[in-house]
Amino acid sequence: MKRYLDWQIATVKSIRQETPKVKSFTLFLPDWVQHKAGQHYDVRLTAPDGYQAQRSYSIASEPERSGEIDLTVEWIEDGEVSSYMHEVLTVGDQIEVRGPIGGYFVWEAYMGGPLLLIAGGSGIVPLMSMIRHGTATGSTAPVRLLYSSRTVEDVIYYDELMKLHEAKNGLEIFFTLTRQTPVGWTGYSRRIDSQMLVEVAGPLGSKTQAYVCGPTLLVEAVANGLLQIGLAQNQIRTERFGPTSSS
């Protein structure tokens, strides 16, 4: 009998270049288990001599897609697993995974809203699963996403997010770029600060549930900022994401 959280051998069904440093991998899973938006999978690589390396990657796809998942992976300089996935793995290859894992940084449609999602860089990935889950289930919960990237080229899922924003189905998206803005940019162009949090979170009211995912400094600053504008500790769920360096 298949035990929950046993390792299984997935097959790479497709690979998509999201940004210069980020790819999404669609994996076909022989023992697929429905995940909750926000959860992750462990990936394990094994060399011919038995040497192994493991990392965790958030699920980007919605739970409603049966039999497969998307993992979105940022290429990390000197990264052992991310560099293999970016530089070696091709469609048709097999890769060992186990999951879904994680029980706190999750959102399910029945939990409702309003929902405040705040991402830095590849911290968007688990939040994207929540957004796709909301769309797939026809959730009517108001959702606001504030997404910080370095440049517009680094924005993951840009086209899909813009489409969802323009559909005006209760999802509003606010981008901020911290390094460089293109000509005619109408979004924010600075690090997330309390003024920005007031503008984005304010209209959602006092019952908002917030999910914050990104590099440590962003998560710390945003979580503190949300406390300052009046959210309670238990309304703020955080997850650190991306490379371990605190740069």
Add this chain to the structure above:
Amino acid sequence: MASNFISRGFTGKRRQAEAANRVPPGQYITPDFPVLSAGPTPRTPLEGWTFSIEGLIREPVKWSWEEFLQLPAQSFVADIHCVTKWSKLDTQWRGVSIDTLFEHIDLDANTRYVTAFCDGGYTTNMPFVDVINGQAFVAYQYDGKPLPAEHGGPARLVVPHLYFWKSAKWIRGLRFTEKDKPGFWESLGYNNHGDPWKEERYW
């Protein structure tokens, strides 16, 4: 089963041989000190901070910050292992051994488990035998400096032989019990014990 699986074209970036036997299965070494937590970082002013021991003891004990700093402290060096796969070698701490705290209490013979409780509501549970005999500390210095809030300051539990979620940040006390009570992550899919050498990551 998946045990004979080889990843096509994978050779790995090997760690130095001398460190290899210090890193549990599935872990990799990082020179950084990543920050992980489920919510905002609590900030408790030191004048309001206390450390309590409660539960199966004859008389509950409570120390203020000033009193806690007067307890005999030890410096120690430890390798730490986070369930999210990173390990950090030779981390330097200063704090009070749980053995030292035990000199101030009268423990009931039925005590089998301990729960660490924290600012922000976090809890984590361990068998009593995992925190005695020099295995666990309440640390308030890291790398020779006061422990920063994002790493659990003013004080955190450090139990290096278990995955690092057991080393509760922002600790405010210990509760001793006869029966086991799963803590925060232990109730959310993570292993009840968490020995990195046995890879006790999840249920």
